[in-house]
Every structure is written in structure tokens, then in C-alpha cells.
Amino acid sequence: MIAPLAAALALSLLTVAPLALAAPATTDAAPATASVSAADQQFQAIYEKEWAWRQEQMGAADEDSDSSGNNDHLPDVGASAQAARLKVWEQVLHELDALDVNALSAANRINLAIYRPQVENLAASVRLGAYEMPFNSDSSFWSDLSFMARSPMHDADDYRNYAARLRDVPRYFNQQIDNMRLGLARGFSVPKAVLAGRDVSIAAVAELKDPTAATLYEPYHKMPASIPAAEQEKLRAEGRAAIAGQVIPAFGTLLAFFRDEYVPQARTTLAAEAMPGGKEFYQQQIREYTTLDLSPDEIHAIGLQEVARIQSQMQDIIKQLKFKGSFADFLQFLRTDPQFYAKTPQELLDRAAWIAKRVDGEVGKFIGTLPRGRFTIVPVPADIAPFWTAGRGGVGTYWLNTYNLPSRPLYNLPALTLHESSPGHSLQGALALEQDDQPEFRRDNYISAYGEGWALYTEKLGKEMGIYETPYEDFGRLTYEMWRACRLVIDTGIHHSGWSRDQAIAYLRDHSALSEHEVETEVDRYISWPGQALSYKLGEITIVKLRAEAEKELGADFDIKAFHDAVLRQGSVTLPVLESQIRQFIADSKTQANADKAKATAP
Structure with missing residues (x-):
């Protein structure tokens, strides 16, 4: 599993800033057409601006990204920030509604078919209050901090930003606690049945006596040689102070909340559909994770x-x-x-x-x-291993x-x-x-x-x-x-x-x-x-089905490497888009094979 975290956790990694003021940090490649239409330009402006805004706000790492965004703060995940974020995504959807889809290039019609559901899912998660349940029995906002420690750090500024994020942990945790209290008040919580022992990863940090024993201190054990030794020691002291003074006490506050408030008040039902608005919430989870409109x-x-x-x-x-x-x-x-x-x-x-x-x-x-x-193989951090799956890749x-x-x-x-x-x-x-x-x-x-x-x-x-x-x-x-x-x-x-x-x-x-x-x-x-x-x-059923179609349609001309390349070059797409793209690959391969045969038999 790469997995990726629940929508609520993904949302917790974003901070709101006015979209209108956020200029694109980078420029994506223009659509691959000879003539870029006004609709193409309009669409590109929409997604570049929103994506740049989204990335600028990333403030924590998870197992999918290995990236912290290198900000000097963690995200603003408070209720007001969530509401402002929803307005941004609703405005983006409104702008997408105004696009002349028929005037888009073929490449951008595919891009739109991928981008729009992405924004719809982000907006729906906020609208349904998923941020009020920012953890599950497998993954959590507090355990994600250990992945932040794996982010590459190249110079002293990277370490200073990292220490600033560590000092920001109390504020970040307090906002998450406020959100969870809102969830508890309306019966929107992780079920009590799966909470036993889940505080072990919190306690592992809250009860530390030595800040250098924390997973979050690991970046300081091996620092780039380009940083002078004297400065390295100053940076280590800054890290130790942040972990001892802010991180460990914040985990202590979270541990007390988890044990004294969350577990006693957590819902006794299991079904997502049993929560307030649960049927809509579960159907949205199905839509987001499968990209299909299937019923349970x-x-x-x-x-x-x-x-x-x-x-x-x-x-x-x-x-x-x-x-x-x-x-x-x-x-x-x-x-x-x-x-x-x-x-x-x-x-x-x-x-x-x-x-x-x-x-x-x-x-x-x-x-x-x-x-x-390339990839490396490492053991799962000890503080989260007891409740993790057998492995996870990214x-x-x-x-x-x-x-x-x-x-x-x-x-x-x-x-x-x-x-x-x-x-x-x-x-x-x-x-x-x-x-x-x-x-x-x-x-x-x-x-x-x-x-x-x-x-x-x-x-x-x-x-x-x-x-x-x-x-x-x-x-x-x-x-x-x-x-x-x-x-x-x-x-x-x-x-x-x-x-x-x-x-x-x-x-x-x-x-x-x-x-x-x-x-x-x-x-x-x-x-x-x-x-x-x-x-x-x-997802696997879809790929197996598409391979069977390709093998049947192409017969002896089927090329396993070409088929896999066609699947993998899509990046990350919805299953309907994958089906349309692979069927286009089948048609193009058949046309090319017929052309090659005609050329080979020509006098």
C-alpha cells in the first residue's frame, strides 16, 4: 500500500491562503498541440494556480511523499481554515464549469477528466467534515511526523526550517484536538472498538526522557559535511531544544486527550453509514477511492x-x-x-x-x-510498527x-x-x-x-x-x-x-x-x-481486463512491454480514463501493425 492516507489526513496537510494572490511557482508543460486554444490557456491557468497554491501550503510529510514542503511551519488545519479552503475549491469548480470543453485539446480533455474529480474529492471531504476524524487505526497526523524526519535536508536553512516545524507541533496538535472534539460532539469519530492500544505511538514520544532518542531527531545524527562542525552543533542544540520543549509536551497533551476524552466518547457503532450523513460520506469514500460510481x-x-x-x-x-x-x-x-x-x-x-x-x-x-x-528498503519505525501493515512502498x-x-x-x-x-x-x-x-x-x-x-x-x-x-x-x-x-x-x-x-x-x-x-x-x-x-x-480487475482486450485485439502483435508502458506513462489516472487511454493504445497499435504489414508486402 502507498498508500496514501485518508482524505481527512490529506486535507490536514494544507493551509489556506487566498488563491487569487498565489502566483504559479512553476509552469507546467503546455498541452501537446500545434495550436493552443483559448480554452486550453484558460484551463492551464486554473490548474497551475490552484496546484501551486496547494503545494505551497504543504507542511508535513507522509509515507506517500517523503516530503515536508520544507516550510518553516506545519499546516493550519483549524475549522476556519478548512472553510476557507472549501471556498477556494468551490471557486475552482465554478471556473471549470465555465470552460468550453469541446474547445480543449485532446490532451487537456484527458487532463480535465483527471483534475476535476481530484478537486471534487478535496471539496467533498471538507464539506463532509472529514478533517474532524484526522486519523485511523493505521495512519495518523502524529505518526506522519516521523516521515517528516526522512525528508532530505541539504543545508543549514533546511535544518532551521525543520526545527521551526518541530516548534510548531503544539499549535498543530491543538488544532487537531479541537477538530476531533467537533467530530465527537456530532458522533463523527473513529469507532471505539478499534482504539484499544492505539495510544502506544503517542506514548512512545510523550514518555521520552532523552530528546535525541526520538525518531524526529534522526536527521541530526548524520548531517551534510558541507555544514561547518560548529554550525552543526548549534543546529543539533536547536533540534534538541525543540523536541524537549515543544514536541514531547505536545505529545503529552495529545496522549491525555486521547485517553481521557477521545476513547471514552468515541462512537460505539462500526458502520460509516451509521454516522451523521454517513450514507453520503461512505458513497463519497467509494467514489474517491475507486473512481467509479458503484453501489456498496x-x-x-x-x-x-x-x-x-x-x-x-x-x-x-x-x-x-x-x-x-x-x-x-x-x-x-x-x-x-x-x-x-x-x-x-x-x-x-x-x-x-x-x-x-x-x-x-x-x-x-x-x-x-x-x-x-531507485528505492531503498528500511524497517518501519518502531513507534508505529505494531499497527501498520506488513509493508508499504513509495x-x-x-x-x-x-x-x-x-x-x-x-x-x-x-x-x-x-x-x-x-x-x-x-x-x-x-x-x-x-x-x-x-x-x-x-x-x-x-x-x-x-x-x-x-x-x-x-x-x-x-x-x-x-x-x-x-x-x-x-x-x-x-x-x-x-x-x-x-x-x-x-x-x-x-x-x-x-x-x-x-x-x-x-x-x-x-x-x-x-x-x-x-x-x-x-x-x-x-x-x-x-x-x-x-x-x-x-483497479487490478480493470488492468487485467484491459490486458485481455489488448491480447485478443492484437493477437501476435501484442507487445507486453508496450502495453505496460502505455499503462505506466499515464501517471495517476481514474479508471475510466485508463480504460479510454488503453483502448486508444490498442487502436493505434492495430493501425501501426497493419501499416507495417502492408509495407512489408509492398512490391
């Missing part, structure tokens, strides 16, 4: 079909292994046999690195254009969770590594940033259905690449696919059909070989993050 019942039915299909393939592997016992017996064998588990965190990291290097030797046979960017980094090794089976590791690093998230994200002919809102944005759909598709692609060395690893691939199919059933079951937490846990446990720890943390994630889990399978 339609998604639930798709999930059941996929579960049945994958279950049959799992049974085939069990027969191949000549295992004596039931499906449940086989899952218990996988969950408990020591041969399937690393004995040390380093062993798990080493194995992931070995898999990634084997992928390096094969990926060029399946993807024509590879990115210049541009430049594949985070591998080494917490609780008996819950991290090696048979799942090839699928996880393919998904999170290459050719999954790290490769896709790096390529997206290198599409210089696309506007920044496409290059530097993440649409979950596309990104997660591609990453899940690469798990299947790994079988063609020869990455799965044993039937157990192939079963691990299927258990990961089953995991994503179960999400369609569980997410809609919980938030629309009234499923209990125990019912959801039992469903995931009975259908996959995920460990008990993973089963519980994943279900809690779906409970507290409605809709996000739907993006993976629906």
Missing part, C-alpha cells in the same frame, strides 16, 4: 465472485502439495510451521532485498521504459514491517515486495514523476484505484517473471489476492450491511493465510478507514 451492494457481489474464483486456485495448490487435511488445516500449518518465518528482523530485510534484486533481473523483459529513480522507499516476526510469513514476502517496490509502487511512482510532458497535478498525485490496482496486478505479473520459487510462495501470492478480494466483501459488509468486527475477522481468517495479528490489524483498518480498501481489487 454491487461491490460486495464482485468481491464474493472473486473470493470463489481465488479459493478454487488455492485448492489446486493444496492438491499439488499433496497436503493431507482440510483448507483450514493447511492455513494453520502455514501460520505455525517455523520454516516459514524469519528468526531476526535482518533476515526478513535480507530476504526482501534478495527478492527485489531478482526482480531487477527480470523487470526489463516486461516493462520497456524503466525509471531513473517513491524511493519500501518500508518493511519487522515487528512481531511470527506474523510476517516468508511465503507472502515475494508478493509483498513486488507490490510495494518494483514493479509496484516504487517503480510506478518514480516513472510518474518522470513524465515531464504531464501537468504536475498528474505527476505528483496519487489516485488509489490506479496505483493500488497496478501494484496488485504486479503480484500476478511476478508469476510470469518467475519470482515465486515454491508452491508455498505461489499460495502466498493467492492469499494476498484473496486478501484484497475479501476487502470488497468486508468493507461493504461493515459499512453498509451491518457486519460486526468478529464477523469480519472470521471472514478474513477463514479465507486467507494471513497471520492472526495481520487479520486483526487489517480489519481494524477497514473499520476506521472506509472505502480505501476497495481500490486495490477494482
Whole structure:
């Protein structure tokens, strides 16, 4: 998962400034047409101005971006700032309504089909008050600060800005607390059922005695040699003072609020639809994370079909292994046999690195254009690891969770590594940033259905690449696919059909070989993050369907590398746009193949 954070968390990273005063910081490439129309110019002016404003306000990092914006402050996330932000996006939508769409270039019609839903989702999240629930059982505004510490710092000014952000933590946390109080007052909160123990990541900082032991101090341990030694020590002292004087006390305030107010007052229901305005909120979450207008019942039915299909393939592997016992017996064998588990965190990291290097030797046979960017593999920070998923990938980094090794089976590791690093998230994200002919809102944005759909598709692609060395690893691939199919059933079951937490846990446990720890943390994630889990399978189904269409239409002329390049050069797009673009690729490929054949047979 790159995942990306819930809409409320994404919104919390923005500060409002008057859009009319925000001049574009950069100029995106003009539409690729011989003659740029007035409509093209109008549209470009709209998105450049809004995007520049949006980026100037970024003040914190998350696992998707590895970027803090290098501001000297964290965002203004107060209610008044949120209202002002909504006015900006509503004005942008009004301006888009006035565009003559038919006068836009073909490239800009595609850009508009991607940009407008992006702004609509941002506006809807504020309108629905998603910022009043700025965390879930998986991700949070406070844990995101640890990713800020991974932002590149090149000179003394970068460190001074970083220290200023650290000193701003109390104000930022207090605004988030005010927002959460508003949510509690109207019954809009994370369910109480998934909050037990979630304060551990807050307490880990609040109870620190030594500021240099904080994850947030890590940038000071290795500073650029270009900064003189005496200045380095001054900067370190500034960092220590900020962590001791502002950060640790702010975490203490947050911890007291979480334990004394939030948990006691959190709602006792599970379903998103049970909250005030919940049906509208859940449907908007579906729209944002899937880019499709599907109902919960339609998604639930798709999930059941996929579960049945994958279950049959799992049974085939069990027969191949000549295992004596039931499906449940086989899952218990996988969950408990020591041969399937690393004995040390380093062993798990080493194995992931070995898999990634084997992928390096094969990926060029399946993807024509590879990115210049590279990624590293690092363990998930200890303060957030207990409730994180097995791994997460982004541009430049594949985070591998080494917490609780008996819950991290090696048979799942090839699928996880393919998904999170290459050719999954790290490769896709790096390529997206290198599409210089696309506007920044496409290059530097993440649409979950596309990104997660591609990453899940690469798990299947790994079988063609020869990455799965044993039937157990192939079963691990299927258990990961089953995991994503179960999400369609569980997410809609919980938030629309009234499923209990125990019912959801039992469903995931009975259908996959995920460990008990993973089963519980994943279900809690779906409970507290409605809709996000739907993006993976629906995106992957779309890509698989489009590849089948291309293979059928092109026959012997189908080129796997050209197909993958066509998917990856899109940057980050909605599924309807991806379908239209790949069908255009199929038509163009067919035309080119016919032209080549005609030329070859010409006298």
C-alpha cells in the first residue's frame, strides 16, 4: 500500500491562503498541440494556480511523499481554515464549469477528466467534515511526523526550517484536538472498538526522557559535511531544544486527550453509514477511492465472485502439495510451521532485498521504459510498527514491517515486495514523476484505484517473471489476492450491511493465510478507514481486463512491454480514463501493425 492516507489526513496537510494572490511557482508543460486554444490557456491557468497554491501550503510529510514542503511551519488545519479552503475549491469548480470543453485539446480533455474529480474529492471531504476524524487505526497526523524526519535536508536553512516545524507541533496538535472534539460532539469519530492500544505511538514520544532518542531527531545524527562542525552543533542544540520543549509536551497533551476524552466518547457503532450523513460520506469514500460510481451492494457481489474464483486456485495448490487435511488445516500449518518465518528482523530485510534484486533481473523483459529513480528498503519505525501493515512502498522507499516476526510469513514476502517496490509502487511512482510532458497535478498525485490496482496486478505479473520459487510462495501470492478480494466483501459488509468486527475477522481468517495479528490489524483498518480498501481489487480487475482486450485485439502483435508502458506513462489516472487511454493504445497499435504489414508486402 502507498498508500496514501485518508482524505481527512490529506486535507490536514494544507493551509489556506487566498488563491487569487498565489502566483504559479512553476509552469507546467503546455498541452501537446500545434495550436493552443483559448480554452486550453484558460484551463492551464486554473490548474497551475490552484496546484501551486496547494503545494505551497504543504507542511508535513507522509509515507506517500517523503516530503515536508520544507516550510518553516506545519499546516493550519483549524475549522476556519478548512472553510476557507472549501471556498477556494468551490471557486475552482465554478471556473471549470465555465470552460468550453469541446474547445480543449485532446490532451487537456484527458487532463480535465483527471483534475476535476481530484478537486471534487478535496471539496467533498471538507464539506463532509472529514478533517474532524484526522486519523485511523493505521495512519495518523502524529505518526506522519516521523516521515517528516526522512525528508532530505541539504543545508543549514533546511535544518532551521525543520526545527521551526518541530516548534510548531503544539499549535498543530491543538488544532487537531479541537477538530476531533467537533467530530465527537456530532458522533463523527473513529469507532471505539478499534482504539484499544492505539495510544502506544503517542506514548512512545510523550514518555521520552532523552530528546535525541526520538525518531524526529534522526536527521541530526548524520548531517551534510558541507555544514561547518560548529554550525552543526548549534543546529543539533536547536533540534534538541525543540523536541524537549515543544514536541514531547505536545505529545503529552495529545496522549491525555486521547485517553481521557477521545476513547471514552468515541462512537460505539462500526458502520460509516451509521454516522451523521454517513450514507453520503461512505458513497463519497467509494467514489474517491475507486473512481467509479458503484453501489456498496454491487461491490460486495464482485468481491464474493472473486473470493470463489481465488479459493478454487488455492485448492489446486493444496492438491499439488499433496497436503493431507482440510483448507483450514493447511492455513494453520502455514501460520505455525517455523520454516516459514524469519528468526531476526535482518533476515526478513535480507530476504526482501534478495527478492527485489531478482526482480531487477527480470523487470526489463516486461516493462520497456524503466525509471531513473531507485528505492531503498528500511524497517518501519518502531513507534508505529505494531499497527501498520506488513509493508508499504513509495517513491524511493519500501518500508518493511519487522515487528512481531511470527506474523510476517516468508511465503507472502515475494508478493509483498513486488507490490510495494518494483514493479509496484516504487517503480510506478518514480516513472510518474518522470513524465515531464504531464501537468504536475498528474505527476505528483496519487489516485488509489490506479496505483493500488497496478501494484496488485504486479503480484500476478511476478508469476510470469518467475519470482515465486515454491508452491508455498505461489499460495502466498493467492492469499494476498484473496486478501484484497475479501476487502470488497468486508468493507461493504461493515459499512453498509451491518457486519460486526468478529464477523469480519472470521471472514478474513477463514479465507486467507494471513497471520492472526495481520487479520486483526487489517480489519481494524477497514473499520476506521472506509472505502480505501476497495481500490486495490477494482483497479487490478480493470488492468487485467484491459490486458485481455489488448491480447485478443492484437493477437501476435501484442507487445507486453508496450502495453505496460502505455499503462505506466499515464501517471495517476481514474479508471475510466485508463480504460479510454488503453483502448486508444490498442487502436493505434492495430493501425501501426497493419501499416507495417502492408509495407512489408509492398512490391
